[in-house]
Amino acid sequence: MSDKKRKATSAAASRPSAKQQKLVSTKEEKKKQRAAGWLQELVNQQRSEKRDMKLNKKRLRFLSDTQKIKQGSDGVLYWMLRDHRVQDNWALIHAQRLAIKENLPLHVCVCLVVPESEVSTLRHYSFMLKGLEEVAKKCKRLDIQFHLLHGSAGEILPGFVSDHSLGAVVTDFSPLREPLQWLEDLKKKLPNDIPLIQVDAHNIVPCWVASPKLEYSARTIRGKITKLLPEFLTDFPPVEKHPYTATITAKPVDWVETLASLQVDRTVGEPEWAKPGTKAGMAMLESFIDVRLKVFDTQRNDPNAPALSQLSPWIRFGHLSAHRVALQVQQGRKSTGQSVASFIEELVVRRELTDNFCFYNKKYDSLEGAYEWAQKTLKDHAKDERPYLYTREQLENAKTHDKLWNGAQYQMVTEGKMHGFLRMYWAKKILEWTSSPEEALSIALYLNDRYELDGQDPNGFVGCMWSICGIHDQGWKERPVFGKIRYMNYKGCLRKFKVAEFEKKYCPKKL
Numbered sequence: 217m218s219d220k221k222r223k224a225t226s227a228a229a230s231r232p233s234a235k236q237q238k239l240v241s242t243k244e245e246k247k248k249q250r251a252a253g254w255l256q257e258l259v260n261q262q263r264s265e266k267r268d269m270k271l272n273k274k275r276l277r278f279l280s281d282t283q284k285i286k287q288g289s290d291g292v293l294y295w296m297l298r299d300h301r302v303q304d305n306w307a308l309i310h311a312q313r314l315a316i317k318e319n320l321p322l323h324v325c326v327c328l329v330v331p332e333s334e335v336s337t338l339r340h341y342s343f344m345l346k347g348l349e350e351v352a353k354k355c356k357r358l359d360i361q362f363h364l365l366h367g368s369a370g371e372i373l374p375g376f377v378s379d380h381s382l383g384a385v386v387t388d389f390s391p392l393r394e395p396l397q398w399l400e401d402l403k404k405k406l407p408n409d410i411p412l413i414q415v416d417a418h419n420i421v422p423c424w425v426a427s428p429k430l431e432y433s434a435r436t437i438r439g440k441i442t443k444l445l446p447e448f449l450t451d452f453p454p455v456e457k458h459p460y461t462a463t464i465t466a467k468p469v470d471w472v473e474t475l476a477s478l479q480v481d482r483t484v485g486e487p488e489w490a491k492p493g494t495k496a497g498m499a500m501l502e503s504f505i506d507v508r509l510k511v512f513d514t515q516r517n518d519p520n521a522p523a524l525s526q527l528s529p530w531i532r533f534g535h536l537s538a539h540r541v542a543l544q545v546q547q548g549r550k551s552t553g554q555s556v557a558s559f560i561e562e563l564v565v566r567r568e569l570t571d572n573f574c575f576y577n578k579k580y581d582s583l584e585g586a587y588e589w590a591q592k593t594l595k596d597h598a599k600d601e602r603p604y605l606y607t608r609e610q611l612e613n614a615k616t617h618d619k620l621w622n623g624a625q626y627q628m629v630t631e632g633k634m635h636g637f638l639r640m641y642w643a644k645k646i647l648e649w650t651s652s653p654e655e656a657l658s659i660a661l662y663l664n665d666r667y668e669l670d671g672q673d674p675n676g677f678v679g680c681m682w683s684i685c686g687i688h689d690q691g692w693k694e695r696p697v698f699g700k701i702r703y704m705n706y707k708g709c710l711r712k713f714k715v716a717e718f719e720k721k722y723c724p725k726k727l
């Protein structure tokens with residue numbers, strides 16, 4: 217072999233083969249991805265590869281008689297109701313596609329309403345407005361007009377639609393009473409020639425597709441949802457820079473001034489741990505996948521263990537799509553199989569069951585919404601002597617004899633969160649320590665909705681109704697006060713986790 221030839225051969229031998237090169241780059245890529253922010257990069261890449269992804273038409277339904285966009289109009293409007301995000305939002309995807317098809321500009325609006333209520337707090341409105349500020353910035357970059365409007369949709373949107381000469385209104389879906397009323401009002405007042413289209417952007421399987429009726433329990437809805445996941449748990453296409461610029465532009469929003477002017481209870485402040493917005497939600501998801509997911513299955517019932525996703529506030533406000541969460545978590549399936557399955561059960565089956573309950577049961581927050589057996593058993597035991605009786609104020613101030621309960625309540629008031637296992641114990645003790653199940657439910661809902669950052673959500677209504685009125689549950693051994701409602705006690709908690717450790721951390725100094 218000549219010197220020249222030998223040199224070339226040895227150089228080739230030390231050079232990695234194409235296959236080896238691929239291995240090296242995937243390893244490097246993986247390392248790079250593991251650095252903070254890898255998830256967002258990965259998701260951006262995945263989305264851009266799915267530009268042609270179709271929207272499943274079953275996700276939407278027409279609430280108007282007309283289905284055709286008004287001819288000669290100047291734009292399409294997405295009334296953003298529940299899902300406060302730009303990407304991974306099927307309602308906005310649909311609105312943009314509709315607008316592009318007709319060569320029209322795209323507008324997004326939020327109708328801000330602050331009910332006069334004890335549960336309208338700075339904690340919730342600050343999280344919401346800061347999330348919306350991020351939405352407005354993203355819209356601007358994409359040449360989509362973002363309007364923050366003050367008032368309910370029925371009152372202000374008909375005028376807004378006509379002033380801006382809009383040809384169609386798209387909105388998202390919430391099963392709760394007030395948003396349904398706003399939608400009903402809008403439906404009545406919107407001109408007949410403007411289509412009103414609702415897209416379920418919150419559930420992976422649209423609520424009306426998952427089931428046409430009130431489901432009895434997780435057992436009865438699980439199979440229906442699971443069967444439909446291959447059809448609905450698909451990738452998202454991106455919302456892209458809009459190709460048609462609006463002639464009437466949105467008024468800029470002074471976010472600081474808006475938050476300062478809201479009539480909300482400022483004594484319930486913003487928690488440190490949860491930063492609002494999609495970006496912060498993605499960071500929380502990333503840390504879940506990296507760190508906590510692997511122990512989710514084995515440690516999720518231990519309030520001292522960092523095992524849960526902590527994602528509920530971002531999902532509640534729509535900053536993060538549960539659909540996106542499911543897609544990304546499933547990609548880690550190999551190493552964390554059982555944890556992924558347990559997590560999907562909570563995120564998809566249990567969560568989507570709560571929308572089913574609120575959508576098909578108008579009495580979703582009242583004892584009358586419970587099954588007959590549960591109403592009867594609670595009535596039978598209404599006069600039972602309670603071991604302790606506390607007022608709402610005593611409970612609110614964490615002044616009971618039970619250090620564990622007080623600690624959970626303290627964490628909720630100060631941090632805006634409570635571990636899922638303790639939420640059940642917490643609500644059941646309210647049933648045990650107040651004078652009637654009606655009072656217990658009303659106090660539990662008040663505290664939950666006022667202090668939990670993820671409160672005022674179908675999950676909260678169902679969580680309290682499950683604990684106090686046995687919905688989605690079965691009858692258990694009969695006992696005082698609870699009747700046949702499932703019982704929980706302090707001793708049971710001692711068996712599950714290190715109660716003293718939790719009490720030491722959270723038992724209130726002073727509220």
Ligand SMILES: Cc1cc2nc3c(=O)[nH]c(=O)nc-3n(C[C@H](O)[C@H](O)[C@H](O)COP(=O)(O)OP(=O)(O)OC[C@H]3O[C@@H](n4cnc5c(N)ncnc54)[C@H](O)[C@@H]3O)c2cc1C
Pocket residue numbers: 516524525526527528529531532562563564566567568570634635636637639640643664668670671672673675676677678679680682683
């Ligand atoms: C009395 C009571 C009150 C509750 N109040 C609320 C509430 O106001 N808002 C709220 O979002 N959840 C509520 N839950 C449900 C559940 O406790 C929380 O969703 C969960 O603790 C949130 O923490 P995480 O995001 O770390 O949950 P993870 O365990 O990591 O679960 C991931 C997601 O799945 C969903 N999920 C988890 N558990 C449930 C469940 N039991 N039912 C329905 N969806 C679930 C949530 O969207 C959650 O973010 C309540 C439960 C009870 C018993």
